[in-house]
Amino acid sequence: MTEIQEKYQAIASQLVDKSVTLVPVSKKKPVEDLMQIYEIGGRIFGENYVQELTEKYEQMPKDIEWQLLGHLQRNKVKYIAPFVNLIHSVDSLKLLREINKQAAKNERVINCLLQVFIAEEDSKTGMDENELPEAFAALSDLPNVKVVGLMGISTFTDNKEVVIREFRHLRKLYDEGKSSHPEWNVLSMGMSGDWQMAIEEGSTLIRVGTSIFGART
Ligand SMILES: *Cc1c(COP(=O)(O)O)cnc(C)c1O
Numbered sequence: 001m002t003e004i005q006e007k008y009q010a011i012a013s014q015l016v017d018k019s020v021t022l023v024p025v026s027k028k029k030p031v032e033d034l035m036q037i038y039e040i041g042g043r044i045f046g047e048n049y050v051q052e053l054t055e056k057y058e059q060m061p062k063d064i065e066w067q068l069l070g071h072l073q074r075n076k077v078k079y080i081a082p083f084v085n086l087i088h089s090v091d092s093l094k095l096l097r098e099i100n101k102q103a104a105k106n107e108r109v110i111n112c113l114l115q116v117f118i119a120e121e122d123s124k125t126g127m128d129e130n131e132l133p134e135a136f137a138a139l140s141d142l143p144n145v146k147v148v149g150l151m152g153i154s155t156f157t158d159n160k161e162v163v164i165r166e167f168r169h170l171r172k173l174y175d176e177g178k179s180s181h182p183e184w185n186v187l188s189m190g191m192s193g194d195w196q197m198a199i200e201e202g203s204t205l206i207r208v209g210t211s212i213f214g215a216r217t
Helices: 003-013 031-039 050-059 074-080 093-105 129-141 160-180 195-200
Strands: 021-024 044-047 065-068 086-090 110-115 145-151 186-188 205-208
Touching: 003 021, 003 031, 021 044, 031 050, 044 050, 050 065, 050 074, 074 093, 086 093, 086 145, 093 110, 093 129, 093 145, 129 145, 129 160, 145 160, 160 186, 160 195, 186 205, 195 205
Parallel strands: 021 205, 044 065, 065 086, 086 110, 110 145, 145 186
Antiparallel strands: none
């Protein structure tokens, strides 16, 4: 096995008894690196940039599930709408409406997560939790998007208490949302530095880049 394969397997093996999906985050990494994971059965990849995502989609096998994690500009939705499987980074109702429009053009329903701002110390993107009810209310008019849960990014800090508090808060918002949207099944939280904590706090999907592919330049 290659180093990338070993690192991927080491994390995947810790998830076997749990209902947690490992999404390798391959932004800024070459197709050859992704193919190493494909060769040992990995069929899901997370990317941050629209152009990079579309290029890799074209170059790689067609049975891959592509997920977009990074901030998405409305004018770029059209490039990924034909094939993207899950958009984690829906941070406004305007964006949700545009995804619905482009999904309809492609006769598809696109799975989405609402990204909620949870970080106490960082200026990360995402909706304010107060905006969630408005987004929920709009969904009945958006038949080509399917919201399946929430995503959040914790503060980048060594202070575990801060991170745990943020994850707990997102979990609470997720549970509240799920009570009125029983079809929800994705709570996307946890990255290289904090995925173990995220799973303890109820994550169902972890997004791991550096710990699999190494540092990005
Ligand atoms: C880059 C990125 C990741 C992966 O980060 P690592 O710390 O390298 O694991 C996860 N989620 C999002 C939204 C990202 O942008």
